[in-house]
Amino acid sequence: MAKLQMNPLFCILFIVIILQHSRPTKSQEVEDESEFSYSENNERGPSRWGEIHEEWGACSNGTMQSPIDMFNQRVQIVSHLGKLKRSYKPANATLRNRGHDMMLRFDGEAGAIEINGTEYALQQCHWHSPSEHTINGR
Template sequence: MAMMRFHLAITSMALLALCTSADYFSANFSYTGPNGPANWGSLSPSFAACSNGKAQSPVDLIKSDIVINKQFKNIARNYLPTNATLVNNKFHIGVHFEGKVGDINVNGKNYSLKQLHWHSPSEHKANGSIHDAELHLVHLTQDLSNITVMAVLYKLGDPDPFISQFQDKLVELGKKKEIAIGTIDFEEINGSSRRYYTYVGSLTTPPCKEGVNWIILGKLRTLSSEQLKLLKAPLKPEFKHNARPLQQMNGRKIEMYYHLHGTHVTPPSKYHK
């Protein structure tokens, strides 16, 4: 039994590393130069899907690829306050959690929130429009066999209250790999959305693992220019622009949930801006 618990712990750490840190692999990658996205697949045998995969992410949320699924339900988010650590993962800035944060239910399966991180500019586009940043909330099933990433797109504007909780710590992160930030509150992230888009894709960093469920929320959030600069500041120059280029749809469709006053309606022609 002890050996089983040890194996589960190792598997959990490996899968979480796969979702968060390139240091888990011997090969390094970048967003520019010879180790940039066009060459990720050749940097390591583990990265082959980055070049050969047929269901890769990110993608453009183009109207012609979107279909409404009237069977979809709202996805409630009710994350609990918990102690957290701000982490410089080298290729993006993330937040890792010490305890259980909460679950979302997707297609009858529960996924637990494990970590979150930012990319800038946004990785997913909306009808060809690029946004200033994108937040990824990474969830795993209890058996660690399934990944769901919930994405939030940002535009410049008022400061994001969620980021404001640890904004001062971002200044210190340039000198340290990680910083404890105490209890973090999810009030600004909790709730539900009347619109979201979903498709099956991949991790957007090597090893570009496929079979990832993506949920892109339809409501834009705002962050200030200062907050955006702070999310980039601790990163090396080759990672300050850390958005993977768009990937081919290869026949995939993006399904959409749209809900207003208890009734499914025809969605607007453009992504909410």
């Protein structure tokens, strides 16, 4: 089986951005997308998401939600975190096309990653296509 190789710079960049711009708002998984729209011209489109539910307020007053243009000049090395400790394992998973993204949800324990002494279990990941984010404007 081929070993998955991750670019350490990408991992560090990803973690720094997540830690630097995390907000104390509760993240919610949305299965029913009928409450909102991705169309800018819709009354329930992205510019109005913060008005739909009180807990979605960060969508109106935030400055770093998607899409994000990640610039090299903003990257900060956080060396005190040390190396990423990965303990991923083979696991069955379900891949689901949710219309706006692809979600991979793992069945059972798929392992974890440890950052600064805190372990984060791998439960699911998802990605949007086409990508919302750019790196250095591209």
